[in-house]
Amino acid sequence: QVTLKESGPGMLQPSKTLSLTCSFSGFSLSTSGMVVSWIRQPSGKSLEWLAAIDWDGDKYYNPSLKSRLTVSKDTSNTQVFLKITSVDIADTATYYCARQDPFDYWGQGVMVTVSS
């Protein structure tokens, strides 16, 4: 059974660095072809793909946010991390991780609020 679960700080101040964790089970990121993505959704709005990391450690970023994003994975290939630097109010959203290709499993999401 494939499951993914996001975790994060809940709230943080502008200009800080947001650190998110995606913990998953039921598959391994060491399997050839496996990719895990991060997607976010501001309240009442559509979805925005942020970044992904594949089984080989290759990383992919949304060009619009690339300078602020860092995606990584742990050595056990059961967790993926996302860091977003210099957050501001526009980064307030629910953040999801999903197994990519074909985005068949999504986590429940973690809500992040940026506020002073």
Next chain:
Amino acid sequence: DVVLTQTPPTLLATIGQSVSISCRSSQSLLHSNGNTYLNWLLQRTGQSPQPLIYLVSKLESGVPNRFSGSGSGTDFTLKISGVEAEDLGVYYCMQFTHYPPTFGGGTKLELK
């Protein structure tokens, strides 16, 4: 980036009615490997997106067969043949033929 335009933005339906949602892409979603990476998702209120259809027309496991997807190139359609109460929510199309993956603006299905 590929822009996906969904219409209509809101869809009012009665139970049992058949409805369709359109998703138009700003460029062809046919990949050089022959696949078209166009998915449909349903997001019920307060929930995470639930995959319905992948590769244009393939139903995810457990998805009722009243859902169907069709299309090619830049024009795609999701059809629900006989809306049920559990189908209410916001439908999104998404593509990952081209990086970055992008999502449509959503179509909200409500009861008339």
